[in-house]
Amino acid sequence: MSQDSNSIPAIRADRLCLTFDSNDGPVHALKDVDLTIEKGDFVSFIGPSGCGKTTLLRVIADLEHPTGGAISVNGKTPEEARLAGAYGYVFQAPALLAWRTIERNIGLPLEIMGISRAEQAERVKRTLELVGLDGFGRKFPWQLSGGMQQRASIARALAFDAELLLMDEPFGALDEIVRDHLNEQLLQLWKKTGKTICFVTHSIPEAVYLSTRIVVMSPRPGRVTDIIESDLPAERPLDIRESKRFLEIAQRVRNGLREGHSYD
Amino acid sequence: MTGFQRTIATLGGLAAAAALVIAFIGSGEAGIALLAASLVLALAGMRHHFSLWPQARVDLVASLGGMALLLSRLDGDMPTASWPLLIACWLFGWLAVEKTMAARNLPKALSSVLSLAVPVFFGAWIIFAWEVLTIGLQIPTVLLPPPSMIAVRFAESTSILWADFQQTVIKAALSGYILGCGSAFMVAILIDRVPFLQRGLLPVGNFVSALPIVGIAPIMVMWFGFDWQSKAAVVVVMTFFPMLVNTVAGLQATQAMERDLLRTYASSYFQLLIKLRLPTAAPFIFNALKINSTLALIGAIVAEFFGTPIVGLGFRISTEVGRMNVDMVWAEIVVAALAGSLSYGLLSLLERQVTFWHPSNRRKTP
Incomplete structure (x- = not known):
């Protein structure tokens, strides 16, 4: 039974589409997104603004409804997952009362x-x-x-x-020093708790430093252009960001972002 | 001493010097006490140039002494020198307050006493000036009676005033206020839940609020009779709309992110309402409660002009004006003003307790 539940991916998206209607015609926020996130992964979504990374996170959280394709969270629909309290969501601002x-x-x-x-x-x-x-x-x-x-x-x-943590540019509004510090703490927290984390960012170093997998996205229409597995060691001091391997992965992310842009 | 304080001191000294000169020219008429007081105040003004006894209490004593002298000499035939002396007293009183408030690192207890003492002192000064001016200038009491006359009338008619207070403030205004604010609050929550009502009821509420009170009051008297019920009805009509629009606006004041947050917790409508939307709406609701506390009193008093039993603030005011008993009118105004300030003050206090977190109420060191 426990083996069964472990083999279910945390998130599985299959040809996921989301189209908003605007005055200028339909906007394809997400188009044909295929993605599987295993339990225990730390996945970053990176891309320029308008690439649908936040929208994808909101679809997982049942805050937006897809217009096509299928998505499951822990093998359930996003709504079932939300009602079951399956994920914690961290917004761009603290939103404390x-x-x-x-x-x-x-x-x-x-x-x-x-x-x-x-x-x-x-x-x-x-x-x-x-x-x-x-x-x-x-x-x-x-x-x-x-x-x-x-x-x-x-x-x-x-x-x-909750086993799943969805984080939407949580450190976007903070200065570099605080951000480094919180990145370090987040990594330790992830190791300690073994949660699955989906992390939206627009910072390449942040994405490479934190993730086991990096999902590169591009805008108009929002889609996944590359998924990069990071083979950096589990133990990551801050100065790993100057290592050769780190820079190679960062370069690959940058190339992926550039390709996405040349599509325009 | 700041430049501003120096200016006040100089002006005060000059006013006292002027009183001194006038008292000399008018020989005899002013009397030795007035001469002496003018001299003391003029010296008090000059002392600042020699940095002698700069304490605020010296200015306060000088000011109070001058005031006491003026009060003791108060009649319809005051010497001309009294008027510059009055101005000098006012300026020295101001100076004393100015110096005290500018003083830094006062003990906490003293500064909280001062924050209460300053407005009391200011109010007392207004009443003092009012007394001196109305009697000294022989202003007809029909136009403006002196405060002492109003106070005497107040003390003599406490039983009438108490009955009027009960009739108008407790029965009419308070019951109308509770009914009006309470029902508007309920309707606001209903409106918020049902968009159809929002489209339909808000314009109706707007329309009702635009009705003039002089039009509503006689109609309410016909519907609900002469007694306080009809006045309460007027108050309900007057207080309903401010409460309604403010509560509706407050309920819409939550941010999308906060609503999303509670949605991720799968919160129910009532959890959302109680844990997020009502607290967010509280500053709006208190605004309406404060506005309505004064509106209710005005409404209840004015409504009594359109038919009432022979008791009530509005009734008394309208009849005593007709009988030229202006002191009684003023005594009733005092009652209304006290009731209004008291309710407003209590609501403000409550507001600070409930919405302590709002940026306008945040204490720096909690």
Whole structure:
């Protein structure tokens, strides 16, 4: 039984299409996307703006509905997965509720899912430690720095122990130094928890540094142009970004992005 | 001392010097006490040029002394020198406040006392100037009675005023306010849930709010009788719309990202409403509650002009004006003003408790 559930991919997309109607005619946000993400992968989606990477993440999260093709999350439809609390979503902004303390913000999904108070407190404490925010639980979001707020929002996505973590440019608004730091922490967190992570970014070094697989996308219509398996070692200090292998992979990502653009 | 404080001090000293000169020219009429007071204030102004006793309390004492003297000499035939002296007292009082507020690192307890004392001092000064001007300039009491006369009338008629307060504020305004705000809140949530109602009810609400109160009041008297019920009905009509539009706007004020967030948790409509949308709407709702607290009082008072039993703030005002008992009218105005300020203050306090997180209320060190 456990073997069965392990053999089901975390996400499988099959000729997935999504078309928005706009005043200038239909916009193909996603076109014929084929993709399989295995459990435990760290997958980055990279591409220029308008390539559909955020849209793809939102389709997985059942925040958008595909207009064609098929998609499954843990072998279920996205809606079933969402109702089952199968994933945690981290948005571009922290989106913490200003009237709740950090603790109560992290407890919000637990409250909604009807988890007992004792268990809530225990889980909140654990996730706060996981993201290095222990001692800040009683603060309000507006009393913390941007980096700490984003860490709190990651803690909130982790609090209900979903196996899948969807992250939509979570560090896009932060400065380089904070970003490096959070990248390192995220990698450790992934190793510690063994979750499947889908990570949207527009930074090549970030994608290469974090991922086991990099999905390169191109716009108009949004589609996958390349999927790169990274063979960087599991242990990745920050200075791995100067190694030859790292630069080779980055080069391949850059080429993939360029090809996508020449299609225009 | 800042340049501004120096200017006030100089002007105050000059005003006192002018009083001194006028008192001398008018010989005898002013009296020795007034001469002395003018001299003291003029010296107090000059002392700033020699940096003597710069403390604020010196200015305060000078100002209060001058005020006490003016009050003791208060009658319809005050010497001309009183007027520049009055100005000097005002300026020294201002200076004292200005210096105290500019002082840094005051103890916390003292600064919180001061934040209350300054408005009280300012209000007291207005009443003092009002008293001196109305009596000193012999202004007819029909136009503007002095505060002392209003106070005496107030003290003599507390039982009437209390009955009027109960009738108009407690029965009419408060019940109408609760009914109007409460029903508007419910309707707003209903409107938010049902788009058809939003299209249909909002324009109707808009239309009703545009009806003039002088038109509604007599109709409500015909529908609900002479007693407070008809006034409460007017208040309901007046308070309904501000609450409705503000709550509807507040419920729409959530951000798409926050709604998406709760959607990823598979939250139900009521969870979304209680955990996200109502807290977001709270600042809007409190705005409406504050606006409505004054509207309700105005509505209840004015509605009594269109038929009422022989009790109530509006009734008393309209009849006592007719009998030229202006002091009673003013006593009723005091009651209305107190009730209005009190309710507004309580609502503001409550608002700061509930929406402490809103950028406009955030404390720097929680």
